[in-house]
Amino acid sequence: MSTKVKVAVVGASGYSGRELLRLLLLHPQAEIVAVTSRAHAGKPLVAEFPRWRGVANADSLTFVAPDIAALKAAGTQTAFLALPHGLAHEFAAPLLNAGIQVIDLSADFRLRNAALYEAFYGHPHPAPELLSQAVYALPELNGESIAGAQLLACPGCYPTSMLVPLVPLLRADLLENSPISVASMSGVSGAGRKESVPFLFCECNESVRSYGVPKHRHLSEVGQELDRAAGRHVRISFVPHLVPVNQGICTTIFAALREGITAGDVEKTLRGTYAGRPFVRLLGTNQCPDTKNVTGTNFIDVGWSFDERAGQLILMSAEDNLIKGASGQAVQNFNLAHGFPETTGLVLG
Numbered sequence: 554m555s556t557k558v559k560v561a562v563v564g565a566s567g568y569s570g571r572e573l574l575r576l577l578l579l580h581p582q583a584e585i586v587a588v589t590s591r592a593h594a595g596k597p598l599v600a601e602f603p604r605w606r607g608v609a610n611a612d613s614l615t616f617v618a619p620d621i622a623a624l625k626a627a628g629t630q631t632a633f634l635a636l637p638h639g640l641a642h643e644f645a646a647p648l649l650n651a652g653i654q655v656i657d658l659s660a661d662f663r664l665r666n667a668a669l670y671e672a673f674y675g676h677p678h679p680a681p682e683l684l685s686q687a688v689y690a691l692p693e694l695n696g697e698s699i700a701g702a703q704l705l706a707c708p709g710c711y712p713t714s715m716l717v718p719l720v721p722l723l724r725a726d727l728l729e730n731s732p733i734s735v736a737s738m739s740g741v742s743g744a745g746r747k748e749s750v751p752f753l754f755c756e757c758n759e760s761v762r763s764y765g766v767p768k769h770r771h772l773s774e775v776g777q778e779l780d781r782a783a784g785r786h787v788r789i790s791f792v793p794h795l796v797p798v799n800q801g802i803c804t805t806i807f808a809a810l811r812e813g814i815t816a817g818d819v820e821k822t823l824r825g826t827y828a829g830r831p832f833v834r835l836l837g838t839n840q841c842p843d844t845k846n847v848t849g850t851n852f853i854d855v856g857w858s859f860d861e862r863a864g865q866l867i868l869m870s871a872e873d874n875l876i877k878g879a880s881g882q883a884v885q886n887f888n889l890a891h892g893f894p895e896t897t898g899l900v901l902g
């Protein structure tokens with residue numbers, strides 16, 4: 554009898570669903586028992602993703618409609634939800650009631666406060682009663698609460714790119730209480746696999762655009778986590794940009810150091826926080842991360858610099874939005890929640 558965890562991917566035909574499948578197909582402790590899609594229900598998985606023809610487990614899978622009964626009948630023990638936000642509760646509540654662990658990639662369970670969700674998402678939270686059960690699962694920063702958790706909320710892609718560099722510095726009280734500014738660039742897969750004119754090749758290629766100002770919805774979870782780290786209200790502004798690449802996020806953060814704090818203190822704090830953490834690579838002073846070194850992997854690369862002329866600390870990060878920003882982080886959380894080594898199925902994947 555297999556001792557592998559039986560996993561389902563709900564929303565398996567999307568970009569983060571596809572990356573989840575790629576990682577889970579190679580995961581030695583996971584057996585994929587169900588993959589859902591409304592559009593492809595009844596179709597073999599490899600008809601939609603021919604790259605996996607001949608791959609054990611992939612060949613035998615057929616998309617099913619997203620249906621709780623089907624997930625239960627397949628023997629699912631852990632369900633990864635890779636659905637557009639606003640839908641996860643429809644699945645999470647009945648799955649949790651059936652004793653099935655839920656690892657959600659959407660924004661639905663990231664916030665502890667339902668009013669904050671409404672302020673940023675424009676509608677009341679559909680299942681506020683579940684918020685207190687959920688763990689905000691950024692493994693390098695909240696790892697202690699992940700083991701054994703039943704409802705895991707994976708952070709957003711942009712938030713991961715900001716929180717990894719910023720949270721240790723706020724916890725150590727190294728930053729001035731002045732506004733922090735952030736600019737990020739994301740590949741087009743960040744917008745999902747939907748048909749939408751602004752994301753067509755001819756609309757995005759050879760062009761870069763800012764969007765989402767002044768209140769991108771990710772500021773809700775970033776603010777929540779930065780305030781928690783600092784123990785005070787942290788002011789932050791954020792401008793995302795869409796760039797014509799498939800995958801990757803490059804983030805640049807400008808912040809002021811407190812009086813007497815040096816770039817050396819920043820380096821010491823980051824190195825102390827991330828020593829032994831396999832997926833955070835600290836590049837060093839004046840070293841600029843590059844998405845080409847992280848795409849396809851679960852790494853986040855971080856660099857820093859102190860601009861003496863402007864008196865500003867510059868923090869830089871690069872990650873793959875679909876992997877460390879979504880599916881890789883979800884698998885990392887799966888590993889930690891089940892007590893598997895953190896890197897299982899993720900090394901270079």
Ligand SMILES: NC(=O)C1=CN([C@@H]2O[C@H](COP(=O)(O)OP(=O)(O)OC[C@H]3O[C@@H](n4cnc5c(N)ncnc54)[C@H](OP(=O)(O)O)[C@@H]3O)[C@@H](O)[C@H]2O)C=CC1
Pocket residue numbers: 563564565566567568569570589590591592593619634635636637638640658659660708709710742743744745746747874875878879
């Ligand atoms: N793309 C990224 O970089 C990141 C995405 N995320 C989050 O992950 C989640 C998935 O994102 P992404 O993969 O980009 O999205 P996609 O649009 O690429 O995929 C969405 C998936 O959900 C399914 N789906 C859509 N509507 C419904 C519905 N009403 N009921 C059931 N299934 C549905 C789709 O299949 P079908 O329509 O056939 O049912 C598809 O499989 C989102 O919440 C997103 O915010 C998080 C971090 C980064």
Ligand SMILES: CC(=O)N[C@@H](CCC(=O)OP(=O)(O)O)C(=O)O
Pocket residue numbers: 638658659660708709710711739740741742743744745765771793795
């Ligand atoms: C390029 C692009 O459009 N990126 C998406 C963010 C990615 C995402 O899916 O975020 P959630 O997990 O919070 O939904 C956006 O800015 O809305």
